[in-house]
Amino acid sequence: MTSTTAPAAIAASPELPFGTRCAMLLRLLAIQGAWNYETLLGNGIGFCMEPALRRLPGGVHSPEFHAALARESRYFNAHPYLASVAVGALSRAELDGEPPERIERFRTALAGPLGSVGDRLVWAGWLPFCSLASLALFGLGASTLTVIAVFLVMYNVGHLALRIWGLNTGWNHGLRVATALGNPVLRRGPQQIGRAAALATGIAIPLALGRVIGSSRSFMGGVLVAVALGSFVIVRLQGRIEGWRLSLIVLAALVLISVIR
């Protein structure tokens, strides 16, 4: 992922030791460990920033450390992967000694964009794309190991790259990180990945159907018509009942018919 950083801003970045960076990255994987409906990601943000905050003058026993950790563990919401941008930027702001009011305002402003961009890029784009591409491979007859390995490797290359990029970008830009959110991958990525995922959907559904049905190909024409009708019904019922609940009802009815008859 390319950064749109002004070179001066990067040049001025203080060094964040490799060990501290690794500790933060590892903790980022557990950022949602204490997720709750009151502070959402808040405690996780404090948890991830803690290794960096230890570098405040006076270390973990200083009033500055306690004040910063208390501030950063309050309510926060963002996409879990892009929260790394906030963790990096807020750590830099705290270690640079920015005024607490400025940090609070920045924290509030950052949450929204990191949530919406992450949702569109990852949950509505990258995850369905990787899943559907793997389903297409499955439909083409790939081995179990190949299907699983392709899915996990492809997905996690993007996942980890996003977390690492976010932490580095946040740290390098500090309170000016908003400029980095104009990165082409974040701006145009969701649309491009959306198109690729739509293509993968079209390829994957019939192929996956074919492999699961297996030798019962005589049903294929009827199944394809049923799928088209079923999809139409599910789209029409959107907002009233979710498709997976409807599936449970349909399949439970099939079980009842099959065991009572």
Added chain:
Amino acid sequence: MIALDVVPVALLGGVLGLDVVSFPQAMISRPLVAATLGGALIGRPSSGLLLGAALELIALETLPFGASRYPEWGSASVVGGVIFASHPEAAQGAAMTMGMVSALATTLVGGWTMVKLRQLNAVWARKRRAGLEAGSRGTVIELQLMGMTADFVRGAALTAIAFLLLMPIATACVAIWSTDLRLSRAIVVATAASVAGGAAWKLFHSTAGARLFFVGGLALGLFMLFAT
């Protein structure tokens, strides 16, 4: 079914339940992977993959957006994968239906347990408010570790209970199954693909050009299906 059979299934369900939200969200909890691992426990990963693929089509509809409430697929897919893979291939249509129903029922309860866990996390955070406001390092780390441990226990307990309850029911139903097995399998997969079709429309209909890409992909997919 002896208790020892449940232990590896429950442990796998715990680990994959943890992956859904708490740690590390590497998507080993997606049905495609989780059901395959469940099948691998029985020595039949390819059977697990078959059920995982059908479940994955359904799971495309429920992606973990923000603070929304969504089903928990990790533990549920392990239950479904193990149940499906435990039955002989000759009864695949019936076993697949029972595996799917078991997984979907478990995911329904799993989503509810996740909501309860999040409420519990809030209670724990409230009780430790003084420590949090004082910026106590111990409190912040303790909350995180408690949340993750509870999530693992939640996933493991859910998997164990669902497996112990649903496995005998599935076995009994498969034994007296009367619907044609090929038709059963076709109904399962058509239902799953219908949900995937609806989910795809929901995800991509607002993306410029996506419909064209979908139609192109569909033409290619159908060509490959009937050409092979």
